[in-house]
Amino acid sequence: MLADETRRAIVSRLAEEALPVGQLAAGLPVTRSAVSQHLKILKDAGLVSEHAAGTRRIYRLNPTAVAALRDQLDAFWRRALESYADVADPPTEESS
Amino acid sequence: MTQADATVVRREVVVNTPQAKAFETFTGRFGDFKPPEHNLLGAPIAETVFEPRVGGHIYDRATDGSECRWARILAYEPPDRVVFSWDIGPQWQIETDPDLTSEVEVRFVPDGPDRTRVELEHRHLDRHGAGWQSVAGGIGGDEGWPLYLARYAALLGQDS
Numbered sequence: 001m002l003a004d005e006t007r008r009a010i011v012s013r014l015a016e017e018a019l020p021v022g023q024l025a026a027g028l029p030v031t032r033s034a035v036s037q038h039l040k041i042l043k044d045a046g047l048v049s050e051h052a053a054g055t056r057r058i059y060r061l062n063p064t065a066v067a068a069l070r071d072q073l074d075a076f077w078r079r080a081l082e083s084y085a086d087v088a089d090p091p092t093e094e095s096s
Numbered sequence: 097m098t099q100a101d102a103t104v105v106r107r108e109v110v111v112n113t114p115q116a117k118a119f120e121t122f123t124g125r126f127g128d129f130k131p132p133e134h135n136l137l138g139a140p141i142a143e144t145v146f147e148p149r150v151g152g153h154i155y156d157r158a159t160d161g162s163e164c165r166w167a168r169i170l171a172y173e174p175p176d177r178v179v180f181s182w183d184i185g186p187q188w189q190i191e192t193d194p195d196l197t198s199e200v201e202v203r204f205v206p207d208g209p210d211r212t213r214v215e216l217e218h219r220h221l222d223r224h225g226a227g228w229q230s231v232a233g234g235i236g237g238d239e240g241w242p243l244y245l246a247r248y249a250a251l252l253g254q255d256s
Binding site: 070073074077079081082088 | 103104105107108109111112113117118121122125128129130131214216218221224
């Protein structure tokens, strides 16, 4: 739950402005490394992107949210069609 | 097509099943292969119903009897193709404005008498775009981005 709360807080904060990890962590009751962990998850999910500014890395909400929606739907249909193939074509007769 | 690609999801699968049976399985047993966590019900899902006619719906029914209609059947042409709308907005809520919904076309292409290639295209994802902007602007509560985020994380199995 805390993880969710923290991620929500990070997303809310980044919706206002792009920030480096340190400033994000300063406004949250968790450690900087915890914030980094959450940022990695958000990045992997396509919701947050980062870029370098001098020696710092600045994080921002991914402006192309449709791309995140697309990823989500792509995963949805991949799973659906895999399951569909199992239903339509049960692996009984051939075991290749 | 490069510009359109960002707003389209294409997937296909080949099954060792005749075309008519492949179509029948897709429409008749949709609830058996749809990822189960994908529903908007407040109660456990009992079944997913795919109404086999233009103007019909795809809806989820919960164990408490509540229903959620989340797609409209736009084309129903057995055994070749089916098209339905995707009436689920970016806040993972039912979208009532058809202009803000995307659509899914599924084609069943025979590959010999006993094989079928199922081609799925989920297109016009950008039509959800207006919703995305309002979501981004209305951030802060449990609606919008954070809700979407939680759903998304759950889908990816990353919730903790």
